[in-house]
Amino acid sequence: MIPTNLINTKFESIFGWIALEKSEKGITRCSLPQIDQDNCIEETRKWNSENTIETALFAEEIKKLNDYLEGRNYSLSDISLDISRAPKFYNNVWEVCRSIPIGKTRSYKWVAEESGSPKAARAVGQAMANNKITLIIPCHRVVGSDGTLTGFGKGKTRLDLKLDLLKLEADYLLEH
Template identity: 40%
Template sequence: MRFFIMAIKYTTFETKMGWIGIAGTEKGIIRTTLPLPNKESVLKVFIELHEPDIDFSAISYFSDAVDMFTRYFNGQKVNFSLPIDFSGYTDFQIAVWEITKTIPYGELRSYKWVAQSIGNPKSARAVGHALALNPIPIIVPCHRVIASDGDLRGFSGGLELKERLIQLEKGIK
């Protein structure tokens, strides 16, 4: 049996909220970062996740994604209709991420709602774990998922950023 490793392309760019990184294969986007304070922070994330010998010159490859992220962080409503490559993840994780993508801008849903929506009403904790592993935040808007009691709870970028993203979207028309 032969295995083929797909080349991973990367890019970084600056938005109003900070630097973003995108990684993808010919099948689609495999990873995005949340806004980070500088380009070096983004590079460090990708080097730790993948390999030290990587090429960050793929800005044209991701031009649609860069445009969408830029518009999003400028306060414009964006439909992130981009190809995604969820290879290597479980069916449960993918189901959680796909239903989370359906949460409208400026609206919030609970972990319990996500669990019920994927047909596993008792799996709210597992939903939280799947969202903690979300490889493409913003595209899969895990910041829109909160506790049933209205508490923001965990977020890989920190609760302050989660609140900023929620407030950004409340201003989107």
């Protein structure tokens, strides 16, 4: 069931344009940063929500995301999410993913074990691939068992961004 009253907005960050969508319960989507506003608009055309230019409705989330991307704050765990449409397994995986400390990485196998399905590392990969709330559900912290960077942003197309986010978090830890 699709939540009613979904709205979305776009904002510019130092990493590029980001789109957010929310319901009454919380954020339902957060796009990866896009190179320009047109690409961001194209991304939101796929969503089932009404566009709003009223960014005040997203002020708290935008501030927290900008603070994170600019290295001023690392915690996005207090942003309310609405993941009620996702399968229970995905919800479990995403909650485990949100528990991975800033600047740390964990393997798909570790996430599977922590989510109560120790043999489901591949299914964890599917949950990460279906994560519509990237950045806030930090799937960039999930890596291969040997520590290699694996898929991010619809396959391997945004591994550069995954690396940039991990570097950002490592730099934050060094400074604090």
